[in-house]
Amino acid sequence: MELFIILTLFFMLVVTAIAILMMRHLFAVVMLSGVFSLLSALLFVTLDAVDVAFTEAAVGAGISTVLMLGTMALTSRNEKMPRDFSPIPLLVVIATGSVLIYGTLDMPIFGSPTSPALSHLATAYLTQSPHDIGVPNVVTAILASYRGYDTLGETVVVFTACVGVLILIGGLARRRRKDEEGTN
Amino acid sequence: MRHHLLLRVITKLLVGPILLFALYVQFHGDYSPGGGFQAGVIFAVAFILFGIVFGLAKVKQVFPPWLVHKLAALGVLIYAGTGVYSLMLGSTYLNYSAFTPAHPEHGQHWGILVVELGVGVTVAAVMVAIYYAFAARPPVIHDEEW
Amino acid sequence: MEFILGHLNYWLFIVLMMIGFYIVVARGNYIKKIVGLNVFQASVFMFYISIGKVDGGTAPIFPTDMNIDPNVVYSNPLPHVLILTAIVVGIATTSLGLALIVRIREEFGTIEEDEILEIESKLQAEENSAEGPAMGGRA
Numbered sequence: 256m257e258l259f260i261i262l263t264l265f266f267m268l269v270v271t272a273i274a275i276l277m278m279r280h281l282f283a284v285v286m287l288s289g290v291f292s293l294l295s296a297l298l299f300v301t302l303d304a305v306d307v308a309f310t311e312a313a314v315g316a317g318i319s320t321v322l323m324l325g326t327m328a329l330t331s332r333n334e335k336m337p338r339d340f341s342p343i344p345l346l347v348v349i350a351t352g353s354v355l356i357y358g359t360l361d362m363p364i365f366g367s368p369t370s371p372a373l374s375h376l377a378t379a380y381l382t383q384s385p386h387d388i389g390v391p392n393v394v395t396a397i398l399a400s401y402r403g404y405d406t407l408g409e410t411v412v413v414f415t416a417c418v419g420v421l422i423l424i425g426g427l428a429r430r431r432r433k434d435e436e437g438t439n
Numbered sequence: 440m441r442h443h444l445l446l447r448v449i450t451k452l453l454v455g456p457i458l459l460f461a462l463y464v465q466f467h468g469d470y471s472p473g474g475g476f477q478a479g480v481i482f483a484v485a486f487i488l489f490g491i492v493f494g495l496a497k498v499k500q501v502f503p504p505w506l507v508h509k510l511a512a513l514g515v516l517i518y519a520g521t522g523v524y525s526l527m528l529g530s531t532y533l534n535y536s537a538f539t540p541a542h543p544e545h546g547q548h549w550g551i552l553v554v555e556l557g558v559g560v561t562v563a564a565v566m567v568a569i570y571y572a573f574a575a576r577p578p579v580i581h582d583e584e585w
Numbered sequence: 586m587e588f589i590l591g592h593l594n595y596w597l598f599i600v601l602m603m604i605g606f607y608i609v610v611a612r613g614n615y616i617k618k619i620v621g622l623n624v625f626q627a628s629v630f631m632f633y634i635s636i637g638k639v640d641g642g643t644a645p646i647f648p649t650d651m652n653i654d655p656n657v658v659y660s661n662p663l664p665h666v667l668i669l670t671a672i673v674v675g676i677a678t679t680s681l682g683l684a685l686i687v688r689i690r691e692e693f694g695t696i697e698e699d700e701i702l703e704i705e706s707k708l709q710a711e712e713n714s715a716e717g718p719a720m721g722g723r724a
Contacts, residue, residue, distance in 0.1 A: 258590065276604065318483070318566055325574060334617055355599045365594045368639050377663050394472075395474050398474060398666045405667075414565060416681045
């Protein structure tokens with residue numbers, strides 16, 4: 256049953272992705288990327304990752320759609336007619352894909368309780384965190400406490416990206432120039 | 440979007456509950472899915488929605504850009520400062536158990552709450568700041584052309 | 586058969602990943618490239634999350650009273666943590682890319698890759714013809 260749900264969601268994801276590839280109207284492309292995010296949020300729920308699904312739904316369907324629409328309003332609405340079909344990108348993609356699939360052959364079977372990803376650290380977190388931290392949501396416990404350094408780094412990355420955006424299009428330089436002209 | 444009466448009324452009704460939900464997600468993140476990252480994004484969405492419907496000038500009155508920029512830095516400082524505080528109590532960086540040595544679990548609860556607050560403040564401010572930066576540029580495509 | 590069913594997920598996510606990759610490589614419009622990158626990124630996230638899934642498992646959240654039933658199987662929370670932060674960092678970096686696109690549009694007047702390359706090569710040629718003699722004709 257679970258496999259059936261995953262396959263259905265996957266089918267919808269592929270259709271959305273191919274539609275993104277084919278569409279030339281950028282408004283439709285941006286909206287479809289929002290649809291893609293919502294579908295992947297559904298898939299995360301079936302894979303037991305409720306926190307991730309929550310984030311993906313809020314970020315992917317909410318903020319990123321707004322930002323892309325904003326960019327579109329500042330640039331253009333339509334993609335130019337695509338160049339003549341060239342086989343090189345397709346070959347590159349197929350080669351990369353087959354290498355990746357070759358890589359998965361060694362992986363443990365999906366959902367296997369003995370997979371190496373589950374055996375050491377994950378079990379430790381699941382058994383220790385009730386005593387160490389006592390927070391019901393293990394994801395929060397790992398995020399903020401066990402891996403607090405990671406999260407501090409991620410927060411700094413988000414802050415840095417914001418600084419970058421403000422430098423590029425924030426208009427701070429222009430405002431300062433105007434101030435200097437005003438004082439002179 | 441001055442002429443869309445329905446959108447304006449519904450936005451006014453929605454902004455409050457969205458902010459409230461963001462606070463719930465922020466402070467209930469220990470017990471249910473959620474936490475600083477999601478809460479920050481939802482909090483920012485309330486302002487972005489307000490800005491899209493009522494215009495950039497209005498939302499900048501409510502949440503001025505200088506405050507947004509300072510909050511983005513403040514969140515990181517709250518997070519890093521929590522670590523410094525645990526250093527000052529003689530423990531390792533970001534070891535929340537040091538806050539209440541008699542009952543380490545309580546210290547962990549406090550630490551997670553404060554740290555998640557820092558994350559939430561930064562993420563919310565960053566998302567609003569990025570939205571302001573994009574929305575303040577003069578658009579190439581006008582409203583009628585959509 | 587069990588092998589195929591057990592690995593089908595991974596292969597499906599790789600197919601999705603490659604569609605995103607193809608959009609990035611084959612399409613010239615920068616906004617579309619960013620969307621393709623997002624598709625690629627989301628598929629990597631799904632792949633990663635699917636590693637943490639356990640058969641018959643549930644979301645890694647204990648009951649509020651912390652009376653943990655030892656018979657309940659919880660999925661691996663570690664990939665969830667890594668991907669959760671990655672999503673937020675992903676949107677922050679995406680917005681940086683979009684800001685770059687806006688600047689490119691302001692400088693070049695287009696966001697199509699081939700047109701930008703054309704303008705670039707024209708500028709380069711002009712510069713070469715102007716600076717060429719000074720550089721000993723080698724520029």
